[in-house]
Amino acid sequence: MSITGRDDGSPGPDRISYAMVGGGQGAFIGAVHRLAARLDDEFALVAGALSSEPERAVASARALGIAPDRSYASWQELIERESARPDKVEAIAIVTPNHVHYAPAKAALEAGFHVICDKPMTTTLEEARSLAETVKRTGRLFILTHNYTAYPMIRHARAMVAAGELGRLRVVQVEYAQGWLATPLEGTGHKQADWRTDPKRSGAGGSVGDIGTHAFNLASFVSGLNATSLCADLSIFVEGRRLDDNANVLLRFEGGATGMLWASQVAIGNENRLVLRLYGEKGGLSWSQEQPNDLHWSPLGEATRLITRGTAHANAAAARLTRIPSGHPEGYLEGFANLYGEAARAIRAARTGSAPDAEVLYPTVEDGVRGVAFIEAAVASSAKGGVWVPL
Amino acid sequence: MSITGRDDGSPGPDRISYAMVGGGQGAFIGAVHRLAARLDDEFALVAGALSSEPERAVASARALGIAPDRSYASWQELIERESARPDKVEAIAIVTPNHVHYAPAKAALEAGFHVICDKPMTTTLEEARSLAETVKRTGRLFILTHNYTAYPMIRHARAMVAAGELGRLRVVQVEYAQGWLATPLEGTGHKQADWRTDPKRSGAGGSVGDIGTHAFNLASFVSGLNATSLCADLSIFVEGRRLDDNANVLLRFEGGATGMLWASQVAIGNENRLVLRLYGEKGGLSWSQEQPNDLHWSPLGEATRLITRGTAHANAAAARLTRIPSGHPEGYLEGFANLYGEAARAIRAARTGSAPDAEVLYPTVEDGVRGVAFIEAAVASSAKGGVWVPL
Amino acid sequence: MSITGRDDGSPGPDRISYAMVGGGQGAFIGAVHRLAARLDDEFALVAGALSSEPERAVASARALGIAPDRSYASWQELIERESARPDKVEAIAIVTPNHVHYAPAKAALEAGFHVICDKPMTTTLEEARSLAETVKRTGRLFILTHNYTAYPMIRHARAMVAAGELGRLRVVQVEYAQGWLATPLEGTGHKQADWRTDPKRSGAGGSVGDIGTHAFNLASFVSGLNATSLCADLSIFVEGRRLDDNANVLLRFEGGATGMLWASQVAIGNENRLVLRLYGEKGGLSWSQEQPNDLHWSPLGEATRLITRGTAHANAAAARLTRIPSGHPEGYLEGFANLYGEAARAIRAARTGSAPDAEVLYPTVEDGVRGVAFIEAAVASSAKGGVWVPL
């Protein structure tokens, strides 16, 4: 096999200590964050407010090897008591349902911690803007885990666009299709379905917030373009559901490109079908999250190329996030871990008061603001019958 | 191999005689019609007004074995003189650019001929409605060549939906993506590019008319649902072009389903990517024209099935349009020939004054009206900035 | 769409008249030959000995529009009486089970007819060699319908190899997998299963003859290499079957390349999975009959290209056998029709005593000899426990 991958880059004893808010036993995304943080051995989880239920919090902390005195009953306590420790954590990962992102993130930033926060960033645009202000003022790092941005072939695509290889972009097609909410699962005690369909915990967006924001973010990340307006048609197909489970959206981008975004959680047969296609004057690109090691590149007038991760044809932007040889698939966890890797590099740079290298990229608080603006605009557009709303 | 196909069903000497308007040397779709008509040996091409250029008309007729006295200088002459013959043709195929569909079709119907007509049916909704009235009044057959409706696996999908296997439909996603007009090909003497981007010959729609109508028709054909309104964002990306080369459209259907339609001729890397996906309460279906022998069926809660043409798993609606065993791919011409086969069955039934069997299906003049209405609505919607327009 | 295809090339009244031996109602491959012959309108079927059962022969002829006086009771009668006609056919297509290839082919050649013959050519190598001698002596054309050789992208691949684009070949991998004989279908009145598993009618090879010869021929056709020896392990998996239903074969080619050939009719889930992969010093090629419009080309050190039929990237060898634009799939019948097209060009050239253009290619009687030698060698090798046998 072709040994093009980096070594595992183990940092030895010099790990970045972090705490986690949320992510106790039975949670999903918290476990993913921990796996991602662990893969490259850059982080050490040493504290947590893992659950609002005290018993679950204690049991989860024990299972994770967190010392009992650093397992806290609430995020407030975590921030207060960690702040007082000489060996306080450097960063706090917030992996709670959406309605519990804003307050702990803001408090953590104010207390001087770097923040790694799940998406969507907040449940209102007002909160999102407030958080952006806080980040600016405190100078702390804020990494929003739009994890798909850290797949190597997404980086490859982004670098191609940035280098002008596609020419001026014309069309952006993005979709994120799932089928798991095709039935009223939220009535069955399914914890994930419960909170993701609950406006109190998720905010105003259902599918458009949960997965539409990923699609929206990815389109901008790779295209380098911000959307300027949208027209959305949101639906609730499952009876009794309180938030949209399908979102059909038209987009217009700065510079004249147009696009479509489809997010659905009732598209039976789809698992996590996040597909991005970009078309410019000089070529087209296509990528699918379910086969993330492949990127299809169609230069104008030539045969389509299958560019694969870990090969000589993958560019430097892809290569720096590649661990193992081509043909040995890297997946979702590796992509998520890449984002933690970017966070690690940024945090290490911040220790010395410097900015990370230019190639270090992660979704920022500004991307978070744009994501929440997208949700609010989509909901507003649809509520008015599907009119164009500026972003 | 599994011999599940029908024999070649050769009808012997009892062929249906037909004439062709357009389709002279250098044309594209006329040749396709002839290949399609010929495959099952149901038709005999015996007359034609193949070109408005006399020399080309004569040469084309000679090459096709059309007797010189049945090669006419114009469609008017064709209709007039064939009408006077005792052995006059039974049907007239109209394969001219869009602006020369209406007049010959109307005249042919009035003169008592059955008509097989390329799409979109006319360049204005007024003409389309007039033609529908003519068909109704004359009782002649009118077959609109939305050929994709005659692929076996499309028939399979349609029968599944009709039988309720998907439950109530929720989401309809359809796209038809091409890349061949990504550059100003119409400035280079490319005959197809010329007329397809010329409002005088194509009508008000560019990509939305040329391929968007195919997508629109197919979505309705399989779903059994008519769209009730749309919101369209059409673009002209190639400088100097006079008609849209990309169309992003939101759709709403009767019964509450919603959908998206994307038609593009600037999506580099796409050839004839017509993809239809349908999602209902009980399952999802996915089909792509570029691999037409496959249908992906995802029943709720079960593994996705790959249903293939020519197998025991293909239903009766697919089997009746299947020639050869599974794994031996049938393609575009076979699909097109299937539509000619449907026409043949309808014409044979009409000879005896009866209707064809219920399973004989083809796009009708009413579908043609809906297709032109779609184009007009999309153009109007986009012209107003992208508003919802009823259909 | 990109109009890169040729027109339908209708030859007008100047068709090549031919007769068919076998192919009566209920037969499979005869119907395929007729569809293939008809597609490009180069041939006219005017005579036949369609079945050894008189009633079936008459009914079949009538259905096909063959005049009653040219529907013959036997191939002997066909040859005798056609020979005597001033308007006798130019060619005879032999589409009977294998054991009825040799005698009518030989007689037809001796009587001055060109022969188009299904595969494998004969049931013994002795007959095969005799037929080769007859062809040489009579100077008549003999076209063996290894139809897969006429797929456009197979021609593309062959031309690449011939031009040295792969460098010296190293490895040839070919397989033809079916699953339709996974159960004892021959006991159920299934006509195709009956004769294909019957040594009296098929010869000594089961799967190795029926489909293995296709794979063997295709490997040689594209690689330009003859196999020099083989080692075969044939199996009969279905109880009571009399001929092999699975063949595992190692191959050695002139020039040092090695290869493997797998033919199976018990590989459930496979329909007509004929896959060819070639690897040389400078690149690799991969093609599958079930998606025949695609060719995967992997140049050394570069990304794999998807070369598709009907595009500017398809080479001249592919383009000359292309009818319709890329993205509109051509399939099995078009490929088969291409071989009839080659036959037509050769026959037209022969009318004037000349050879066809150099790019006209079809499997010859020599290929037929090699195919039968392959079967005999494989059977012999396996019978001896799997030893190497020269070819």
Added chain:
Amino acid sequence: MSITGRDDGSPGPDRISYAMVGGGQGAFIGAVHRLAARLDDEFALVAGALSSEPERAVASARALGIAPDRSYASWQELIERESARPDKVEAIAIVTPNHVHYAPAKAALEAGFHVICDKPMTTTLEEARSLAETVKRTGRLFILTHNYTAYPMIRHARAMVAAGELGRLRVVQVEYAQGWLATPLEGTGHKQADWRTDPKRSGAGGSVGDIGTHAFNLASFVSGLNATSLCADLSIFVEGRRLDDNANVLLRFEGGATGMLWASQVAIGNENRLVLRLYGEKGGLSWSQEQPNDLHWSPLGEATRLITRGTAHANAAAARLTRIPSGHPEGYLEGFANLYGEAARAIRAARTGSAPDAEVLYPTVEDGVRGVAFIEAAVASSAKGGVWVPL
């Protein structure tokens, strides 16, 4: 998304301590082992003899956070000094080139350590048998890292076969194709190419040993069948190379199944294409390492199913090795980590003197013996011109 995955199962402070032999900076497979061991946080790397070059050993240990006093200069020293520690490691992972597997593995076992060893197990069958005897005698655990056995969908397939869902097996097709050694890379200072093509370090097999053993092992693991004999044709295509770079092999299995195995390192365009296909009386299975989350299941007479990891259709054997939801791809590292997970479960059971649960599976020393026997037989068969050799 569907939360079907297990949590990350963090074991807290109770990790299994292990040492590594080989795997210093610049090595490939050592880094993979560490990533795999780390993912589920079941192991702690606390000691190592990471390189035979002292400087590299020290630097590597430092980078990995191994205490200086547990970074040893040789595997001999490692075993000796760890044996003397009260906090000695529980297991030793051996990730050196093949020729340095036997001696340290044997010594480690004799000293009472469990061993995790890379493949192929040894460079001679004699050593392999000796190691098997040692394992038996010492009662220590020996886990051979045929990592592909721990992909969830491989486990799914194995359980299906074991449950009789395919009926009696007939045909086993397995291939492992790479292209990275298509040129004389070993002459260019490429460390991996150097040792893998060097008989002194790799043993008698080139591609047949490096990747052919993986294919051989996987076929047996899933089919539950041992091969009883083989016939091999090995080639060296790259001039000057000393070990085979392509292996074509026929296989016969107990119970009457037959098969083919292809291993190649000169198949340009292939990265790590390990594909397994099994055909039984009742159905067929197909799996590819490059898309490991998918398993294609073709039951006799029914449509092929796409069974995906993380769904309700995946069986218990797959589910227990699944971390994250379907549609979020798991890859090579997760599969490798699964094997480390099995090792962890076995080691934890061994702590209490018990056997692990029945579903815990890993390749054993006996599999290692069979793998080395396979290499020796293939080399011997080929050396004799390709004769059948018993296994």
